[in-house]
Amino acid sequence: MNSLSPEEREVYEIIQKAKRDLxxxxxxxxxxxxxxISPKGTTQTPQDLDLEFQNAIRDSNNSTxxxxxxxxxxxxxxxxxxxxxxxxxxxxSNETHEQWYARIDPVISRTPREExxxxxxxxxxxxxxxxxxxxRKENEQKRQRMQxxxxxxxxxxxxxxxxxxxxxxxxxxxKVCND
Numbered sequence: 765m766n767s768l769s770p771e772e773r774e775v776y777e778i779i780q781k782a783k784r785d786l787x788x789x790x791x792x793x794x795x796x797x798x799x800x801i802s803p804k805g806t807t808q809t810p811q812d813l814d815l816e817f818q819n820a821i822r823d824s825n826n827s828t829x830x831x832x833x834x835x836x837x838x839x840x841x842x843x844x845x846x847x848x849x850x851x852x853x854x855x856x857s858n859e860t861h862e863q864w865y866a867r868i869d870p871v872i873s874r875t876p877r878e879e880x881x882x883x884x885x886x887x888x889x890x891x892x893x894x895x896x897x898x899x900r901k902e903n904e905q906k907r908q909r910m911q912x913x914x915x916x917x918x919x920x921x922x923x924x925x926x927x928x929x930x931x932x933x934x935x936x937x938x939k940v941c942n943d
Contacts, residue, residue, distance in 0.1 A: 772821055774879075775848045779816070782870040812867075820852045846879050853883050861894040869902070 768776060786809060852871060856864050872880065887895060927941040 771846050771848055774846055775820065775852070778849065778871060778874045778876075781874040785873065786870055816852050816855075816871075820848050820855075846882070849875065849879055850883050850886055854886055861891070861898060865895065865898040865902075 849871075853868050853875075859867065875883070884892065884895075927939050929937045930940050932938050
C-alpha cells in the first residue's frame with residue numbers, strides 16, 4: 765500500500781469497496797429470494813477486480829501516454845481525473861455493452877462523483893448512449909425488485925396483523941391466524 769501513488773491508492777480503495785459489495789451480493793440474493801425477489805445476477809468476482817487493478821497498474825506503469833484508454837481506440841477530450849480508474853472503466857475488447865456494463869458496475873457504484881463525471885466525459889457518444897440506456901434498464905429492474913420486496917413485506921405484515929396470541933389449555937400462548 766505504501767508503494768502506491770495517490771492515484772493508485774484511490775483506485776485500490778474503490779476496488780476494495782467494490783470487492784466487499786461483491787462478496788455480500790450472494791447473501792443479498794439468497795435473502796431476497798426468500799421474499800421472492802429476483803437476484804441481481806452479477807458475473808464479476810472479487811478476484812476479477814483484483815486482476816483488473818493489477819493490469820491497470822501494470823499498463824499505467826508501462827504506458828508513455830497520460831491519456832486513458834477509450835473504447836473506440838481514439839482519445840476523447842477528458843476532464844482531469846484518475847487515469848488508472850478511467851483505464852479500468854473504459855477498457856473494452858470484444859465485450860458487448862451489456863458485458864462491459866456488468867463488468868464495471870461494481871466499480872462505478874463505488875466511484876466518487878467527480879471521478880464518475882471525469883470518466884463519463886471520456887466516452888464516445890455511442891458508448892455514452894449505450895451506458896445511459898443500460899443504467900435506465902438497471903434502474904427499472906431495481907424498481908421492480910423493490911416492488912416485489914414491498915409486495916412480499918406487505919403480505920407478511922397483513923398476514924401477521926390477522927393473527928393474535930391466545931392462551932391454550934396449558935396456559936401457554938399460541939399464535940392463531942385468520943387464514
